[in-house]
Amino acid sequence: MSSVTFRELLKNFDPYPYRDFREDILKGKYKKHGKYSYIGPDSEKYDVRNSLNNLSGRQWTHFLSSVEVTAYPVSGPESYAHELRKKHPSPKPPQLMKRIIEFFTKEGQWVLDPFMGVGGTLLGASLSRRNAFGVDISEEYISIYKEVTKKLRLKEQLTLVEDARNLPDVLGDIGEFFDLILTDPPYFNMQSRPKTGEKAKKAGRKYSTPFTEDKRDLGNLENYSKFLYELRRIIGSLVPYLKKGRYLVMFIKDMQPTEEDTYLIHADIVRELSKVPKLEFKGYKIWFDKTQNLYPYGYPFEYVGNIFHQYILIFRKRGKREDPFRRYFSGND
Template sequence: MVREAGVRRDVAGEPAGGGGPHVDLGPRGVYHRGNRLNDLTGKEWLFSTRSVISMPFPPSCQFELRSQHGGQKPPELCAYLIRIFTKSGQRVLDPFMGVGGTLLGASLSGREAVGIEISPRWVDIYHEVCRREGLAPQTAIVGDSRQVLPTLEGPFDFLLTDVPYWDMDRRRRSAGKFKRAGEAARPRRPSKLQAFGDGPRNREEWLRLLEDVFAAARPLLRPRAYLAVFIGDMYHSGRFHPLSHEVAAVLDRLGYVMKGNLIWYDVSKSLHIYGYRYEFIPSMIHQNILIFRHEPGGSARRSGA
């Protein structure tokens, strides 16, 4: 709903409650006033249920500045997901905000958002992006989500986040370098799995971190609110690592109910000749977007309990 001159109006601009349940929005299709989830028409909803999303990184919203963060997501993709899982004016939560892709997506789609990020550097970049783009900043909090989330007031209508890979941001870059045409050589970013170190302990602590954060977020979500969680699987040290399975298991233990797995095919990602002549190594040009829902009465099964 939107408010105009003191009159509550629905997504079609008609007075709320007036007329029948269906509103013809022309090329957009027919909108049903009983839509509890979003502001989409039936035709738009059909398009939005595709299990594969093909979207490149558009050079928008200060792309070069945001690219200092190795895991930033296109604000347009975040806005696309936000429009599927919320209605206009609802609230979005991101406990791992990075440089603010979720918060920028919320601004693009007319929603409110709160993001939490442990690194002040990324929050500063988000605010600089907003300044350059002329956007009013959403609420961005510097801190550890495990401590910040219990201090927030709910409810939130959607949780959208890209989970971190342990201490990747604090790892030193590789001594190896890469170079694009016309650019100076730059150190390579560490592999995301290198952030786990040589033993299993860091990986277990990473999963415990995610469990603690998503557990703390649960009381803030309204009943039947959705979660969309970006997580990429990895090939590292001669082995494929299905990290999405491990994250899904964490959310399942906490009582969230899995509703789907969207595949984001990043059409702008370059292919590389891995393993030619001796071994099959996949070029990872997609990420998983795990879709869960906070069901009323869902029971948590915390690890170690």
């Protein structure tokens, strides 16, 4: 049982206010262009029926590519304090998380990350003026996140050191509160395996770097079926806290196949999470970080690929999304 509830945490939090581009349409700041279409002050075209995000049609379409190729810097101001975040074995770039958050939410909405690490999601939320609640089993990672927010002078979001399995106790009767669940769980026991190639180079060592020594860490489970089952149980317990018609987005990387399993982790997770009531799989994006180097694994004996890409799996909670603006634009939808 957790010692603190989410409601208690919320009492001392000053959230970013909700902002919807349609408020400005009602104030006459956009020019009518078609039945549902308006031209904004930035000369972009917006659709009044858009209850998901604050993007123009062009920006929306840009996100639909199934591949995201990035090359974010790991030093200087654009690295978002990577020198601190790299104490974690696999921090996510805040800019990429911001881009995802901006597609799936509007300003001032709420994002949940049950495996926050050093806070890629939470930093992305602050950069895009969204509110976030992050949980990790490791106190050390959460303190690094807090140090990063101070260094970057970014808003510190709500965090809690807790096992994600206990989140229903923490969230209690808050109900369908979150507008997006964006998370990056352990990829089975990938981190607990000895390192090779790029990972060994980045870590400066070849031995394994599990996220934590904690037995409750999903990355320390020995059995793959148990890992899939536990992840499904955790996600299943969080879907009741996600609003209808809203999304759950999860990063996953496959592992090298072995004689025991093909380890197409992304495909196994899609199958598992499709068993969660009300959750439907909507597709994926592939993320390719171009800054990785190629290693001659297996040479000159056999094929061992360099797994450079990660999957960004996209699920939606069934049901109609609420839209406070629907009544202003009658005849829409």
